[in-house]
Amino acid sequence: MRVTQGMMTNSVLRHISNGYSQLADYQSQLASGKKITRPSQDPVVATMGISYRTDVSHVEQYQKNVTNAYKWLDSSDDALDQVNDVLNRVRELTNEASTDTYTADQRKAIGVEVDQLTQQLVTLGNTQVGGQYIFSGSDSANPLLTQASDGTVTINADALSNPNFSVAVNDGIQMAINVNPNQVFTASMFSDLKELSGMLNGGTATGSDISEYLGKLDTHLDGVSTAQADLGAKTNRIDLTKDRLAEQKTVATNVMANNEDADYAETLVKLNQQQNVYNASLSVGAKIIQTSLVDFLR
Numbered sequence: 001m002r003v004t005q006g007m008m009t010n011s012v013l014r015h016i017s018n019g020y021s022q023l024a025d026y027q028s029q030l031a032s033g034k035k036i037t038r039p040s041q042d043p044v045v046a047t048m049g050i051s052y053r054t055d056v057s058h059v060e061q062y063q064k065n066v067t068n069a070y071k072w073l074d075s076s077d078d079a080l081d082q083v084n085d086v087l088n089r090v091r092e093l094t095n096e097a098s099t100d101t102y103t104a105d106q107r108k109a110i111g112v113e114v115d116q117l118t119q120q121l122v123t124l125g126n127t128q129v130g131g132q133y134i135f136s137g138s139d140s141a142n143p144l145l146t147q148a149s150d151g152t153v154t155i156n157a158d159a160l161s162n163p164n165f166s167v168a169v170n171d172g173i174q175m176a177i178n179v180n181p182n183q184v185f186t187a188s189m190f191s192d193l194k195e196l197s198g199m200l201n202g203g204t205a206t207g208s209d210i211s212e213y214l215g216k217l218d219t220h221l222d223g224v225s226t227a228q229a230d231l232g233a234k235t236n237r238i239d240l241t242k243d244r245l246a247e248q249k250t251v252a253t254n255v256m257a258n259n260e261d262a263d264y265a266e267t268l269v270k271l272n273q274q275q276n277v278y279n280a281s282l283s284v285g286a287k288i289i290q291t292s293l294v295d296f297l298r
Contacts, residue, residue, distance in 0.1 A: 034260055045259060052256035058171070059249045065167045066242050069177040071129050072165075073235050076179045079127045079134070080231065083184060084224050086117050086124070090193065091217045097200055098211035104203035107210075111200030115151060118193045122147045125185040135181050138162040144181055151197065153190040155181070169241045177234065183227040189220045 039046035096102065097110045125135050125145040132140040139158040146154045164176040196213045199205040 055252045072177045098207040100207040107200045114197045192216045
């Protein structure tokens, strides 16, 4: 096959253009820090990159869920501490009122304070975090407790039927991050407090009658202690989950970086090599492309 001057010229120009294109690719990698800037440059890297980014995104979402879980657990623990204080105060007042030396008026004054403390328990039972009621189980959009004008406390039936509020903390793992409403804010507790208040305000109860409620209050305090222990166990598990997610994010981020990020040292070496090849192509091309007829006509 006859090789013409035009064929040689086109071949040289094509190789020079390809070399310049590779130079541009290496410069782009150094500037962006990425192996590719568009999927067409390496479809495999681009496809794997989507998968790895999804993994990192999932871990980050789980970490956000864990942060939210800490808010719930810390708020629940604080509320339970206050519930414990309120019930201990009621017990202290009950113990005082059970003394036969107390007059009817003194017991009525204690009854008024018991009513106020009951209202405080209702307030604690309706504690919110981010607009959600943390003791209402899965029905977190609605309050757990409602108190009527006569002091009767009604408990959200949906919350009692669905007591767990769970969040995803890892792939396929759901964890309840709330206190079971059946453990602390029970119907029996509010019933006992209402009966105690009625007895104190009635003016006819004896010290022996009132002292019977000390054992009932102890039972409710035990329920609070059990809920606090359960809360502590959940907090420990969240701590372990947090550490595990941190490790997963590190691994996922490294895998993603190995797939996408350019190796600066290697890329710089390749850029210098390609620059030498490109310069050589220009030099050879200048020698191969011969003088044309136009040069003689000038």
